[in-house]
Amino acid sequence: MDLPSLSNALGVVLRAGGRVLPPLGNGVLGSNDNSSKQDLLPPINRIPVEILAEVFFRFLEIPSDYFPDRPMLAVTSRCMANPFILGHVCIHWRAVALSTPTLWSSLAIHKPASWMAPMVQIWLQRAKNCPLSLYLYVHCKPSRPEIVGADAILPLFVMCLPRWKNVTFYLNGGPYDSLLGLPNHTARMLECALLDLKSWDHASADQVWRSLSSSPKLRRVFWDNRYMLHHLPAHMPWTQLTHLRMDMGPGSVAPDALLELLRSCQELVELHFVPRIPIRNIPRVSPFILPKLRVLTVQTLCRWDPSLILGCLILPALASINIRHGHISSERQSILYLKDLLARSSCQLKNISLWDTGIEEAEIVDFLSTSPAQFITALDIDVPGSITEATIALLTHDPDDPRTLVLTHLKTLKLHTIRCSDGVLSKMIRSRLPYLEFCEASAEATNLHLADRIFMASMQSAGFNFSLDLIDL
Template sequence: MSSHIDRIPLELLEKVFKFYASDGLTEPSLGSTIRPSSLTSTLSFSASPFILGAVCSLWRETSLAMPCLWSSLAVYRPRYAQIGTIRLWLERSKEVPLSLYLYEPFIPDPANEEARESILFLFLRHAHRWKHFYAKLSGDHPAESLCTLPINDLIMLESVELDFREHVGDYGSPWLSFYKISSLRRVTWDSSSAIRGAHNFAPWSTLTHVKLPLVPNLTIDSLLKNILYAVNLVDLEVAMSMPLEPLPPPPARLKCVSEAALESLRAQLPPGWWERTISDAVALGRAMQREENLRTALFAPIDLPNLQSLKIHAHGRDAAPLLDRLKLPELKSLHILHYTTYPVAPSTRYIIALLERSGLYKLDTLSIYDPDMREDEVVKLLTSRRLQALRKLELLVSSVGDNTVQLLFVRRGMQYRLPYLTHLVLPDCVTSEGMLLKMVVSRQPLLNTVKFCVTADTPMSDVAKLRKLASRTGFCLSTV
């Protein structure tokens, strides 16, 4: 008698295989320093199509007939012993686009530097199929083999993430090669390359997804000089040390002039590209005109017409100095993490100002991390009519009490706040007994996920009743 698993339709079995191998990329866990060398589908998961093929002949035939299962390969701690398996893995991927990950731990192993170079060379033989390339490398000269990329072969590459640790180079020279690839859309810089200015030479006008780490002495103006060209940017994550005082608002009479200057800049290619084909005198004149337009354009908020997701790691004080300089009419997701050290009281006014300036009523996700933020600032934010389309709200602040919870309470027959909310994360809940429970119950069944911290001041009867509610319904409760 055949087992139930043998009677699974082939189409369903293929979907199960794809789900098994499709865990998203995240950094290896803290235990990665003792993690052994491995070949898997992603760095964060132990999935391997070889495991599927070892179950039975049917599964082996199915896995070999699915090149997409072999299209993602993560090499952790490169070793010579892996090369034969890597070659076979790449052969089985046929001609499908490749996602390749190469990771070396922080402490390099000189004995395996040659193995790393051999694996990179093997990857380069399939350069015409690269779609995503991730490399986190150690050693004295980890990027040398990437400085001679076959640019003309890299016709499918969309995404690049590089981390060379303490590597010293001229503006992260491998990046200059990657920038020449016309299909490049997503970049994640490492700190070493960003400190040396690699982001200043990027093709910002064609990028859609950007992640920029914390760069010492990076000013808001210098960042804006880059992203003002980013008319196609959809997702931006940036870490910055914020100045204590934001720039004062520009005079009203400069608004139209600034917008015209911005349009003029965007009509041209970014600095340093087009001057090479014209005479020195004309180039100098155009460069002077561009500098004048640049100074004028930075007076007004920079409009990023396609940006949908923004994540800011704000060091020193809140993100007001940066967000005050932006206009984001298509923003759907806003994540702000405050690592405050300056004596500036955390505020939410600049978030409301951004939404108003952008004419925005459709923000879907809002996440704020700020251990120093007071509850009255949270209340001011949640009462804004600009947030009424929110589905996901994460408040990682000092604590919330009755004022916040009561604001979210739904009363029948009355208009209430955040009517589409499905996902809610709260910090320490210092509330009256029954308040938290009533709020959650009043929002059922639309509110299907709630997470909050339990402290000595949290009513335990509310926690017990919420757990009972979660056990008998589809409601998801998570407490810390």
């Protein structure tokens, strides 16, 4: 049995509440008959301790599809299990859980409550000297008990500040006194910090960030959309960052200073850029290289020309790009900025997600036919109006016509708001089997006909990861 199967079996045992290690009868076996005792043990208790610990890890990391809206402690924000339950099964399991501090090195709390504080203290003690991953979510409109719970738990986190490695805090209802006045250069293990402090005053939020940004290992920073509304934090270690989300406010930074800032971020691997005001009058500068940037997301919430920034970049390592430009404007943008970026960068783009109200379907069809697009393995496109047969025909392979062989590496496909004749979608998908592994499509119920609906349903029944979302308007 492989480890995933063992971890799933473990979940069944724990949910059943049954005993795994039955008591041995007195006087039935001789005191030296160890092999006979071993034979009576259930199979899961015969495996070596280090493998059992690995099974525990896999069990605790099983993601959950359902999260009740109540206070909860878990190992991560994606699951509901916690290691306390392992110690309730038998003495052997308890010993393994307590002797494996890494089982306790990650803690996620949803809607904190004051009764959690003793459990959190025990949890952190059992982690011993392991680096910690901490997650704390306080609801956007927290109740008074939730604020009191956060006030009780945060001091326990702060006591472990030198061991923070990865922290994700959504701390509505603050500021919280325990995070104010954190000493600089203390969180020396900290590598990743995501702080949502948008309910705080700026001075208090900046005080927390100033302390955490003094970590020599800090590489990933993500802040809420209010933190950088009015100025750029000078204390942030820009030159050492590998992952950065930038929400640009009305007074945060001048365009030329923004370009100089990006130029200094030579270690960047992933950039999520969110301009919230129109950016104009960017000075003409020679394009500069960000040699390690692999993932780029541009999410615009205003009238903004993506080429103003993208036109200044050369990204030879770029593998994934996500453009979200939903501002409706009479000043229509074209896809030229994306073509120019790829040509200038000479990169092999693998993933593209494109939703730009300024780009017409014909431009996307033309772009997907170009050489820089032929390395794409994952494609997610949306256009103003609907995706028509023009796009679907381009993606359809005809084995008798080599000219139809475009995007031959495509494995993942998402098409939004399709409008096509009956059978056109299913023909395209068939032409890409067995290489197409995932397909997600949406269409108005009146725009997708019976043959395509039946085909998608049959593919799902056959075990393919295909889905169809019918929209009733």
